[in-house]
Amino acid sequence: MKSQYIKLLKKQISKLEEESFDLEAWKTSAITVLERIFGENDPRAKQINNLKIDYSSWALRDSSSSYKPVETAKLKGKEVLNTAIDEIEIFGAPENHAVEVLGSDFVKKMQKMNDSERKKHFKGMKKDELVELLMKLTS
Numbered sequence: 001m002k003s004q005y006i007k008l009l010k011k012q013i014s015k016l017e018e019e020s021f022d023l024e025a026w027k028t029s030a031i032t033v034l035e036r037i038f039g040e041n042d043p044r045a046k047q048i049n050n051l052k053i054d055y056s057s058w059a060l061r062d063s064s065s066s067y068k069p070v071e072t073a074k075l076k077g078k079e080v081l082n083t084a085i086d087e088i089e090i091f092g093a094p095e096n097h098a099v100e101v102l103g104s105d106f107v108k109k110m111q112k113m114n115d116s117e118r119k120k121h122f123k124g125m126k127k128d129e130l131v132e133l134l135m136k137l138t139s
Contacts, residue, residue, distance in 0.1 A: 002093040005037050009081050009088075016074045023053055023073055030077065034084065038094055044080050051077055102136065 012030045015021070027048050034045040053069045088094075110118060122130065 002088055005088050005093055006085050008033050008037070009085050013078055013081050016078055021070075021074070023051065023070070026077070027051060030081065037084070037088075044084055047080050048077060102133075
């Protein structure tokens, strides 16, 4: 899984160099990838979402300026994704096993329940259903 995540992130980085680059379209796909890998509340997804091309900068008005708003946004996006790759390479892929196996709807439902509600839910399940659930989680 680790190599697949890294491959996906590198593909997003390569999109930054496409001739028909569109920041808003790229942000959408990059956020989707980051949330798939690290979860919906990942701060990197928020950083990508906050990328903007600032054409109102005073630097643009200065003819000797080296400020290039599109390139600046691309560079920031690339750094965010490279940091995500570094994290996966050093610490490994995040543990999203339950979501992958059971589905995000089931996991979200369980997370919204308190301990007694979860206990009641699982007590109501048949033994075979519980065994099947545990087998999925441990495979």
